[in-house]
Amino acid sequence: MGYLFDPDNWEWVVTSNNVEFLLEGFLVNLQIAIIAMAFSLIVGLALALSRLSRNTALRFVAGLWVDVWRNLPLIFVILYLALALPPSWRDAYENAAPEFLPDVLQTGRVFAALLALVLYNSAVLAEIMRAGIQSLDRGQNEAAIALGLSYWQRMRIVILPQGLRRMLPATVSQLITLNKDTTLVSIIAIQEVIRHGRILTGFNFFGGVQAPLLQVFIFIGLMFIVTNLALSRLSRRLEIRERARTGTTVEPVSGLEDQVAMAEPR
Amino acid sequence: MSSWFELLTDNFDELASGFWVTFRLVGASFGVAIVVGAIVAALRIAPSKWLPRFGGVYVETFRNIPLLGLLLISYSGLRRAGVPIGPWTAGIASLGLYTAAYVAEVLRAGVFAVSRGQIEAALSLGFDHPQTLRRIVLPQAVRTVISPLGSITIAMIKNSAIIGAALAINDILKEARIISSRTFETDAAFFWAAVGYLLLTATATVAFRQLERRYAIRR
Numbered sequence: 001m002g003y004l005f006d007p008d009n010w011e012w013v014v015t016s017n018n019v020e021f022l023l024e025g026f027l028v029n030l031q032i033a034i035i036a037m038a039f040s041l042i043v044g045l046a047l048a049l050s051r052l053s054r055n056t057a058l059r060f061v062a063g064l065w066v067d068v069w070r071n072l073p074l075i076f077v078i079l080y081l082a083l084a085l086p087p088s089w090r091d092a093y094e095n096a097a098p099e100f101l102p103d104v105l106q107t108g109r110v111f112a113a114l115l116a117l118v119l120y121n122s123a124v125l126a127e128i129m130r131a132g133i134q135s136l137d138r139g140q141n142e143a144a145i146a147l148g149l150s151y152w153q154r155m156r157i158v159i160l161p162q163g164l165r166r167m168l169p170a171t172v173s174q175l176i177t178l179n180k181d182t183t184l185v186s187i188i189a190i191q192e193v194i195r196h197g198r199i200l201t202g203f204n205f206f207g208g209v210q211a212p213l214l215q216v217f218i219f220i221g222l223m224f225i226v227t228n229l230a231l232s233r234l235s236r237r238l239e240i241r242e243r244a245r246t247g248t249t250v251e252p253v254s255g256l257e258d259q260v261a262m263a264e265p266r
Numbered sequence: 267m268s269s270w271f272e273l274l275t276d277n278f279d280e281l282a283s284g285f286w287v288t289f290r291l292v293g294a295s296f297g298v299a300i301v302v303g304a305i306v307a308a309l310r311i312a313p314s315k316w317l318p319r320f321g322g323v324y325v326e327t328f329r330n331i332p333l334l335g336l337l338l339i340s341y342s343g344l345r346r347a348g349v350p351i352g353p354w355t356a357g358i359a360s361l362g363l364y365t366a367a368y369v370a371e372v373l374r375a376g377v378f379a380v381s382r383g384q385i386e387a388a389l390s391l392g393f394d395h396p397q398t399l400r401r402i403v404l405p406q407a408v409r410t411v412i413s414p415l416g417s418i419t420i421a422m423i424k425n426s427a428i429i430g431a432a433l434a435i436n437d438i439l440k441e442a443r444i445i446s447s448r449t450f451e452t453d454a455a456f457f458w459a460a461v462g463y464l465l466l467t468a469t470a471t472v473a474f475r476q477l478e479r480r481y482a483i484r485r
Binding site for chain 1: 326327329330331332333334335336338339342343344346347420423424425426427428431432439443446452453456459460463464467
């Protein structure tokens with residue numbers, strides 16, 4: 001206990017460039033989370049619509065796809081893709097990555113990480129979106145058909161605006177999970193906050209005294225707690241607003257811990 | 267495809283031992299998660315001013331921190347601080363305490379799902395708080411929490427892979443990586459590891475569905 005509360009150790013964490021170095025790493029995590037989220041939303045919507053399609057084959061394939069990626073451990077997918085992706089894909093990513101991204105995110109390894117995060121999260125988001133769309137009253141769709149709207153018109157004007165608004169709180173919760181999951185890319189040597197923490201504590205300072213690793217990682221943990229608490233406040237506020245507006249909640253999606261925890265007072 | 271089966275038969279002992287390690291990690295962490303989760307849930311519904319807040323801080327802390335960070339704090343961090351903690355203890359404690367936050371939320375939600383009127387009726391019949399909880403609320407709450415507990419268990423099976431990736435424990439994913447780096451048969455090695463995980467998650471799904479059926483209220 002003496003070690004944990006020793007002010008010298010905490011002072012070490014906040015001296016010179018250490019905090020800056022950790023924040024720099026944390027920024028990479030946030031950027032990975034945002035990029036992965038953007039792509040996951042697009043892919044997830046396509047998967048959700050496929051799962052709700054009238055075409056049996058498409059529905060079956062999309063269902064299988066979603067179930068496979070949702071039920072594999074994310075770290076498993078990351079490690080597999082890092083080993084199995086052909087080098088040409090990585091080169092293609094390095095060429096295609098836009099200039100404004102930081103250097104860390106332009107390396108080919110990041111492609112495997114992003115792909116894994118998108119595969120996993122789009123599957124989860126597809127289920128959230130499906131639940132959101134299915135929670136709508138059937139009459140909405142029937143009325144739209146009766147008005148003579150085409151499939152795309154119905155989706156764009158009637159179904160999606162309502163369904164997607166209902167899934168907003170669940171999506172923010174998933175963003176929290178994704179934000180935590182970005183630390184897993186450190187396993188394939190992408191320079192984000194966990195790596196920065198390890199670099200920082202790998203050296204010996206003060207003439208042979210080892211760097212306070214415990215304090216550094218508690219500090220990293222606190223950064224995540226603060227960010228995610230802010231996100232979960234946002235999610236809760238959206239949830240309350242949505243319930244007040246429509247009087248409905250979206251059914252919790254199975255396999256999603258965050259949703260389970262949110263589905264509390266009906 | 268035949269070479270994939272060959273890889274399985276050639277490396278069966280390693281894959282099986284990895285499967286068994288993952289199973290034990292999940293089993294032990296599940297025990298920790300249920301016990302700690304129940305205690306935290308009890309704190310959160312306690313009729314007091316400070317105990318629920320204390321439980322709330324626990325839930326928000328462990329739900330918002332990455333599991334990998336928790337593993338590094340509890341293993342590398344504590345070791346650097348002079349605590350001789352082993353990878354198994356650190357891994358099970360991290361996964362257990364992390365999952366306990368979710369378990370606590372589910373248990374609390376289950377208790378809140380019991381209608382207010384029943385609790386008021388019990389209290390007006392002269393039951394005290396622990397009696398109301400034990401006789402009226404918990405028997406009904408148990409039914410509503412089975413299904414979400416199943417989801418949490420499946421998430422925990424998946425999260426257990428992070429332990430093997432971060433610490434020196436040869437779980438099924440680690441074994442697959444070892445086999446893959448030795449034989450260069452990445453696809454086959456990872457395929458069999460995936461089968462291992464899907465076996466575990468499928469078993470958990472079936473088990474919880476059975477439990478749900480057994481405790482269902484017949485009307």
